[in-house]
Amino acid sequence: MTLNVAQIRDQFPILKRQVNGQPLVYLDNAATTQKPQAVIDALVDYYTQCNSNVHRGAHYLSDEATKRYEAARKTVAAYINAGRSEEVIWTSGTTEGINLVANGVAQRLKAGDEVLVTEMEHHADLVTWQQACKRSGATLKVVPIHDSGELNVDAFHQLLSDKTAFVAMPHVSNALGTINPIKELTAAAKAKGALVLIDGAQGVAHGAIDVQDIGCDFYAFSGHKLFGPTGIGVLWGRYDVLAEWPVWLVGGEMIATVSYQDATWGELPNRLEAGTPNIAGVIGLAAAITWLQGLNAKDIWAHEQALLKRATELAEQTQGLRIIGTAPNKIGVLSFVIEGIHPADIGFILDKQGVAIRTGDHCAQPLMKRLGVPGTARASFSIYNTMDDVEALFKAINKAQMMLA
Amino acid sequence: MNLPSTDEILDDLAFLDDWEQRYQYIIDLGKALPGLPEEQHKDEYLVRGCQSNVWLISEEKDGKLQFHVDSDAVIVQGLLTLVLAAYHDKTAEQILAFDIDQYFNQLDLENHITPTRGNGLRAIVNKIQTIAKAH
Incomplete structure (x- = not known):
């Protein structure tokens, strides 16, 4: 075909x-993909038929919006083969997803720890880790590339050590188009006990993604590069890692109990999704994925x-x-x-x-x-x-x- | 520096009616602008644009402000010539009194000849106005 x-x-x-x-x-x-009519229609339909806040209204529209919103989470989970739909965290885009992870990493890193990135990083996957290292006293190590724009895999293995606490790398280089051997590199990093984040911004729109097969701990991407709306993205994370992850934004929706002096956090995915989410964006993204799944x-x-x-x-x-x-x-x-x-x-x-x-x-x-x-x-x-x-x-x-x- | 006046530029452009001619005119202006020697491509003179570097040096001579600019993109260099035509060798008062937005409207050069972040023109206009205000 x-x-x-x-x-x-x-x-x-x-x-x-x-x-x-x-x-x-x-x-x-x-930079961004255009949007098919199916996505545009989903956004219009949401605002003309269904607009309501999710998870809190005691009324018909809120229930319907919540159903569509949570169905979208399942659509994304299936698309990337997540183990559970609660592993899908809505973000504003890849950048926010990486920041959410980097914020947590910075709290856990200590002097002597190393974070590994590559020479081909987009600023979103470089400045985040550079700043996390600055805050925590950890050391940023940068894996070189060959002149062809391929990652120097030998150097990657050499830089990887017992000190490596975290590895972040792009699935695909935005500037060069290089596809990295993320499965192999992830396996090597996991063998050293490091957590691994894949910047999937350029990786999602060109073929099937299977986060379990990759073996990483986090995979972040943006809806707008996948024929969906801007302002919506996904951070996928392994359930046991996310369940304990330091909270990022605090506020409504993400809490379990609140007193004037204290608060406890809700369960996944809510604990990492404070405030009213981008409901229309979520529904638009699911429409984009459903549309894309109609193609081989x-x-x-x-x-x-x-x-x-x-x-x-x-x-x-x-x-x-x-x-x-x-x-x-x-x-x-x-x-x-x-x-x-x-x-x-x-x-x-x-x-x-x-x-x-x-x-x-x-x-x-x-x-x-x-x-x-x-x-x-x-x-x-x-x-x-x-x-x-x-x-x-x-x-x-x-x-x-x-x-x- | 031998610059055309804003009136000359407006007259020239009035005769050019397709984009290719207008762009060729801008490109030729850019090539004719002397630019700066490499050693003056210093960070302190850099006006950061999104897609190309622009350097700006100013000095005062006989009560008038002199501007020397350079860009690594020739079309931006041409656009800078349009800006310098308005500002170079003028007093601070003349610079601040000049209606740059109206001038750009008159140039009627479509998207790229308007001051946007991408081509760095807005940044250079702001910087020149700041220099004139501080004067």
Whole structure:
């Protein structure tokens, strides 16, 4: 089977619009994906039919909202193969999920402990751990990468020791597209007794995720990179770890009992979800996952890889263009620089031609420094992109080269 | 520094009617701006934009403020020329009296020629205005 891309495109209303007088070629999917009509409808339906606060109202709408909200938790749990749905904690996104974990880790770390991250971290999975180390006196160790953008696995094993209390790494590099061997690395870290968090922001939208198979303790991701709304994300954590995790935000919903001078915490998942949650976001995310489950994960993978292969071929034929990130195992991300042209200039000229990409440091300043580039231009592909989009990208790049030369 | 005046820029742009011509004009302005020698690309002069670096140095000469800028992106460099046309070699009073928003509206150069965080223009305009106010 192959993906019916025309049919998929039909379900994304935004892809029909024009920008700068040109048909939109949306290649900024690693930043955020567009939303199918099913997600938009779920949000509208929630607000027009069902809006109510969850878990506390003694009335019909509240019951219905609560049912939809908790059903969404089960949908997410099934999608990532969580052991129990209480392991799914709603967050505002990957960043909040990692902060929730880092806050707890910082309370438990002591001087002499080590936290391991990689050179390819997004700031969300670097600054969090750097600050947790600063607060606790622990040491941050950074696993190097090869020039290809692959993780130096030997160095990972060498840096791992009995002192390693925590390991955080991206499933997939946002700037380069590299897919890390997270299962193997997680097993090695667990063997040393470390807790492991996977930053799944770029990992969730390209194939099936099985958190139990990965073997990690935490997996964090954002709904908006998975065709869902912004402002909703998931922190999955192993039940026995989360049940004892230091509480993050305190307030309503997360407590068991409260007196003026003291409080006790509720059970999972509530103890880590203070305040009124993003109910519409939760329902929208579940709609996105349900919609995505209607497609074959292998077909999605094959389609995105075909786009990447064609884009890589065209990139290699483009004079002066250098691909940044050449790992053999990549998602559909093409990061590149062009000799003598700043990435921002490429971005400006592509935009005028209707081609949306991202340029800059991709929230990975130390990685850009490590790679010796001021930033890159990054095209990232998703299920609704076509070979025509890839051709349009390179036509636009050629024009940018002509104008900027 | 040989800069066009804001009136000259507005006149030039009035004759260019598609985006390619307008952008080529901005690119050519950017290439013509002298920029700064590498050793002056110091952090203390850096005005952080989201997608490219911009450096700004100011000095006073005969009661007027002189601005020397550089960017590592040529289109941003061109946009900076538009800004310097308004501010370079002017008194602090002239700088503060200049209606930059109206000027950008008149330029009518669509998205990127408006001061946004992305291209660093807003930051540079703010910095120049702050320098003029402190003067």
